[in-house]
Amino acid sequence: MASIDDLKTIATTKLGFARNNQFLVQLPAIGQGTGFLGFLGQLFSLPSIPGTPLATQPTTKDLNILCSTAQIPGKQILTSDRRIGMEMQKIAYGYAVPDVNLTFHLMNDYGIKTYFDAWIKTAVDEENGTVAYKNEYQKSIKIHQLRRPVKGFSKNVGPLNLNLELGGGSVYVCELLEAFPTTISTIDLSNELDGMLQLSVSFSYTRWKANDVTLDGLINLSTNI
Numbered sequence: 001m002a003s004i005d006d007l008k009t010i011a012t013t014k015l016g017f018a019r020n021n022q023f024l025v026q027l028p029a030i031g032q033g034t035g036f037l038g039f040l041g042q043l044f045s046l047p048s049i050p051g052t053p054l055a056t057q058p059t060t061k062d063l064n065i066l067c068s069t070a071q072i073p074g075k076q077i078l079t080s081d082r083r084i085g086m087e088m089q090k091i092a093y094g095y096a097v098p099d100v101n102l103t104f105h106l107m108n109d110y111g112i113k114t115y116f117d118a119w120i121k122t123a124v125d126e127e128n129g130t131v132a133y134k135n136e137y138q139k140s141i142k143i144h145q146l147r148r149p150v151k152g153f154s155k156n157v158g159p160l161n162l163n164l165e166l167g168g169g170s171v172y173v174c175e176l177l178e179a180f181p182t183t184i185s186t187i188d189l190s191n192e193l194d195g196m197l198q199l200s201v202s203f204s205y206t207r208w209k210a211n212d213v214t215l216d217g218l219i220n221l222s223t224n225i
Helices: 004-013 035-043 060-066 111-123
Strands: 023-026 067-069 076-084 087-096 100-105 139-147 151-157 160-166 169-184 198-204 207-211 219-224
Touching (some): 060 100, 111 198
Antiparallel strands (some): 067 100, 151 160
């Protein structure tokens, strides 16, 4: 039977327990698709969602900060029964992946809502009654599991504030391939005085893969003037 010391040793050597509130999401950047912004998107191969008003479009940083819940998806191996002699065996023939749900805080500019409304419109144009090809609306989404730095160091050097963090960064990165929103939740309004609105979005995708995690995230050095 394992002792508490064994658990402490594992926690120390494995940099602690994973926390459910340590995550980061990377959603496609906003772009108008035409004009100068569209040109930049094509020049640097940046994925973008066209059609969102410039005044309310959230940045990728905004989308990450306002994301309150996320999911790292699972995967199911699909099997069929096969008889070999007197025994029944399960034989794999494919796989299935579940939809991923993300929840966002809504701000008073409704930028998150207009962002996903514009994304869905790139797939199905209700006004014109047309449906786009999948390669026109599918994007890549990355979900990072983060860990807190093990050690931190901060020092003022003249006008500079040096921050050194060891042991932080991403420990697991899941990339959803060919993803797009399939369901945007309803927004319930009420007479509650202090109620805050959230928006849930379900994403479908073809498959997901776990990207390699490098040692780049183990050391974070930043300077603030």
